[in-house]
Amino acid sequence: MYKLKFNYTSISFLPILVFIPLGYELINNLHFGGLNLFQEFLVSALNPKIDNEIIIKVINRLNETILIGFFSWLVSIIFGIIFGILSSNIFYKIFNIPIVFYGVIKSILTILRSIHEVVWGLLLMQIYGINFSIGIIAICIPYIAVNSKVIAEQLETIDYKTIESINQIHGPKLSSLLTLIWNPIIITFKNFGLYRLECSIRSTVMLGLFGIGGIGTSIFLSFQTLNFRELWSYLWSLAILIIISREIFKKIKFNKPNKNLSIFIIAVFFTTILFTFSYSLYFIFNNNFEDLNSLLKSSSYLEFFYFLKLILDTIILSLLSTGIAISLPPIVIGIFNNNSSKILIRFFAFFLRLIPTPVILLILLTFNNPSLSLAALTLGLHNAGITSKLLFTNLESQDKSHYVAMRSLGISKKTSWLFGLFSQQAKSYLAYCAYRSDIIIRETAIVGVIGSVGLGWQLQESLSSFAWQEVTTVLIAYSSIAIVGELINGKIKNGLT
Structure with missing residues (x-):
């Protein structure tokens, strides 16, 4: 056969x-009722609105988009690394921690990344209202989970015999862990982390369509008023931003170890953790939870x-x-x-x-x-x-x-x-x-x-x-x-x- x-x-x-x-x-x-509108939309791509007013609007909206996108990316990368380590076998093998925690953390991260950032954004906006923080939080929740998955997969490729050797000679566990994970994390960041910054900017634009702010909000408002020339001004500026950022990413190299760069990365790492923790406390204790409580009471x-x-x-x-x-x-x-x-x-x-x-x-x-x-x-x-x-x-x-x-x-x-x-x-x-x-x-x-x-x-x-x-x-x-x-x-x- x-x-x-x-x-x-x-x-x-x-x-x-x-x-x-x-x-x-x-x-x-x-139906062909909106065919003229569609033609106008296409023609406007070749004739975007360009004047002092629109240029100032574009710059302001791009600044908002970059700010939300960058901080979302930075926080999601750093906490993605932390939870990536906590959801990888290597951490539990070196420190001899019960594997049950590994399953719990992976399950939670799986649930968090299964829901799109727009869904998180809509949910948080309904509870807390529209503000700058919602965009960052909505992007960070699934992005942290996605980044941690990628990091964990790379760390689990480390040879198990190396871990056994460290345990047998009773070497310093924390320093051994950092030594083993440093290169895989840097390689992952180079191949995947920089790309996630572009994704974060795109997600910021998407959330902007639902009112978070940035250039996405301007795109949606321009479409609602059928101002296609203005719409294309925003789209072209977004295209330029993505192209420029992509070219910058290509120039960034991590091939040669650099002591100053390592110190800078560590400083940014811990500063971001402390800032995020303190801001989270501020955000939690300065918002009304009545809507959140009603979530559990509705029938x-x-x-x-x-x-x-x-x-x-x-x-x-x-x-x-x-x-x-x-x-x-x-x-x-x-x-x-x-x-x-x-x-x-x-x-x-x-x-x-x-x-x-x-x-x-x-x-x-x-x-x-x-x-x-x-x-x-x-x-x-x-x-x-x-x-x-x-x-x-x-x-x-x-x-x-x-x-x-x-x-x-x-x-x-x-x-x-x-x-x-x-x-x-x-x-x-x-x-x-x-x-x-x-x-x-x-x-x-x-x-x-x-x-x-x-x-x-x-x-x-x-x-x-x-x-x-x-x-x-x-x-x-x-x-x-x-x-x-x-x-x-x-x-x-x-x-x-």
């Missing part, structure tokens, strides 16, 4: 089938079958969006496989990443009715812009000998690209998409709030009516879906790596 083998190339293209049911519903809901319930429908809608939304994010980049790049088309694809993908998901959805709503398919298309396109960037980067760094050999044999350019280039990347590409699907599950809340679908929409409705029992139920369901999805995707990633 022939053994069935997975063809990773075929699997990468197979999810495109989600466009069949998705396209059918989108065509049925299509309203969601209808059971309606709630099951919301859960099913959220799962379907995740699957459809993931299917688009996986299959669209290789299909588009494979079909339009020439230099000029690649430039256009890169340009379009960049703006899919740049424009916040709620804004994309609001734009599409100008000529389509709210639906699950429209929300899935929005989330899928945004994440396709992200997966396409990774695919382009990997394809460019790949050995092209197979592709050249196939072309020299007279095989067509598209076929040579498929079997000579992409087929070698398909496995790693799917592994990344499995990781990306974890994020997509959490992002369903964003499009749900705007697009009137799934648990995200119910969360917004429950928060608006102060139905705290419903809010708690939605959060538990939302977190459960994300955790189950993460476990499934973890198995898939392990099978692909």
